[in-house]
Amino acid sequence: MDKIRFGIVGTGTIAHRFARAVKNTQGALLAAVASRTEEGARAFAEEFDIPQSFAGYEAMAQSDCIDAAYIAVPHSAHITCSMLMMNGGKHVLCEKPMAVNAREAEMMFQCAEKNNVLLTEAMWARLVPGTLKMLGLVSEGALGEILGVEGKFCYTMDEDEMNHHVFKPENGGGSLLDVGCYGLNFAQWYLGDEIEDISAQANFYNGTDCHTCVLLKYKSGAIADISSATLLRKPNEGFIYGTKGYARLERFYAPQEIVLNIRGEDEKRIPVPYAGNGFEEQIEHFCACVNEGLRESPVITHAHTMKIISLTDSIRKIISLEYPQDLV
Numbered sequence: 364m365d366k367i368r369f370g371i372v373g374t375g376t377i378a379h380r381f382a383r384a385v386k387n388t389q390g391a392l393l394a395a396v397a398s399r400t401e402e403g404a405r406a407f408a409e410e411f412d413i414p415q416s417f418a419g420y421e422a423m424a425q426s427d428c429i430d431a432a433y434i435a436v437p438h439s440a441h442i443t444c445s446m447l448m449m450n451g452g453k454h455v456l457c458e459k460p461m462a463v464n465a466r467e468a469e470m471m472f473q474c475a476e477k478n479n480v481l482l483t484e485a486m487w488a489r490l491v492p493g494t495l496k497m498l499g500l501v502s503e504g505a506l507g508e509i510l511g512v513e514g515k516f517c518y519t520m521d522e523d524e525m526n527h528h529v530f531k532p533e534n535g536g537g538s539l540l541d542v543g544c545y546g547l548n549f550a551q552w553y554l555g556d557e558i559e560d561i562s563a564q565a566n567f568y569n570g571t572d573c574h575t576c577v578l579l580k581y582k583s584g585a586i587a588d589i590s591s592a593t594l595l596r597k598p599n600e601g602f603i604y605g606t607k608g609y610a611r612l613e614r615f616y617a618p619q620e621i622v623l624n625i626r627g628e629d630e631k632r633i634p635v636p637y638a639g640n641g642f643e644e645q646i647e648h649f650c651a652c653v654n655e656g657l658r659e660s661p662v663i664t665h666a667h668t669m670k671i672i673s674l675t676d677s678i679r680k681i682i683s684l685e686y687p688q689d690l691v
Contacts, residue, residue: 367650368394370429370453372420372444374407377458378435382411384642390650394430397423420444424451431653433485434458437528438535439688442467445482446474454481456649460544461485463535463688465673472665481652483660484668486548487645493618493635494552497603497610501553505623506605510585512553514546514601514615517574517592529593530569533687537571539675543591545616546601547671550579550587553603556670557582565682568594572684617641 369391371378378396385391393413398404401418408416417423423432424447431454434444442462445455455475461484462468475482488494501509517538520527528534529541560580565572573594579587590597601615608625612618621633638644652660659665679685 365654367391367454367653368428368430370395370397370417370423370426370432370448371407371413371435372397372423372432372448373435374398374403375435378407378433379410380640381433381435381642381646382407382413384640384646386411387639387643388646388650390647390654394428395423395426420447424448424453426451429453431456431481431649438463438540439528439533439686442471445471449474449478449480449482452478452480454649454653456483456485456645458485460535460540460672460675461668462672463540463686465669465676466691467688468669468672472669475658479658481649481658481660482665483649483652483663485645486544486663486668487642488545488617489548489552489663490644490648491617491635491637491641492644493612493621494616496633496635497612497618497621498552500610500621500623501603501605505607505625506603506610507607509553509603509605511604512550512585512587512589512602513604514549514588515590515597516542516545516599516616517590517595517597518542518599519592519594519596530571530573532570532685535686535688536569537573537575537684538591538593539565539572539575539678539682539684541591541593543575543577543589543678544671544675546577546587546589546591547674549601549616550589551667551671554579554581554583554585554587558674561674561677561681563678563681565684567684572682575678575682577678 395415397417404416432448434457565575574592
């Protein structure tokens with residue numbers, strides 16, 4: 364299997380996490396990094412011993428030193444940077460949410476098809492051992508019929524971070540897109556996508572949703588309760604409720620321990636640690652897809668990505684959250 368040469372677009376926190384994870388994989392290597400400034404790109408390259416750095420993204424897109432690009436810029440720039448790389452013939456692993464709205468996502472998938480490259484949303488949590496184990500337990504009927512799901516991903520920013528892009532509508536800011544997407548994915552993994560009714564409430568800061576609560580009613584009768592926040596801390600835990608019992612998951616979207624409470628049995632704890640920081644599995648999966656000549660991940664499918672982004676579009680209409688990108 365050939366090692367996939369990655370170029371990283373962006374040099375923020377998430378780019379650092381990705382770079383550290385690549386060092387722990389067999390299928391990938393860091394070949395280049397691009398930033399808006401020469402200083403930023405050079406500093407990142409030196410930190411991770413990356414051979415090439417680019418000031419600006421165009422030069423890296425046209426370079427033959429990379430096979431794939433990892434997009435780690437604010438949400439609003441995902442479409443521009445992804446399409447730039449794909450038009451340069453590069454495969455793309457794009458941070459979540461892949462796009463600000465469904466219209467952008469459709470354009471990105473069309474661009475991937477036109478250039479015959481792989482485009483995958485970096486929903487890393489779907490591929491970690493804890494998620495795979497929990498999906499297996501549910502499939503085996505360990506919890507019985509699944510009737511409910513709860514997931515809370517809520518954090519609060521410090522006072523000196525209030526200029527962060529998560530608080531800027533023009534950047535696709537807000538808790539729903541930033542972390543609420545984890546809860547929506549979590550619900551779909553265990554309840555499917557036959558949603559009968561959606562209700563939601565939100566509080567706002569600077570035109571972005573800083574606390575959003577969503578209820579999803581499914582045709583099966585199951586209900587998902589999902590909340591996200593950027594200015595409110597809650598325990599980031601989740602529950603999956605079934606007719607036989609329930610599972611409690613710390614960091615529900617990518618658990619490293621599953622706590623099972625089955626009726627009539629003692630509580631059972633199942634350790635499911637990451638290989639590293641949690642990104643390694645998605646990197647290996649993406650590299651395998653490239654080497655196999657796939658143009659769509661069989662796990663994080665285009666249809667799944669589109670359904671989640673369309674769902675966030677619907678929720679945003681309910682809570683009256685609009686971005687400049689919606690008006691194009």
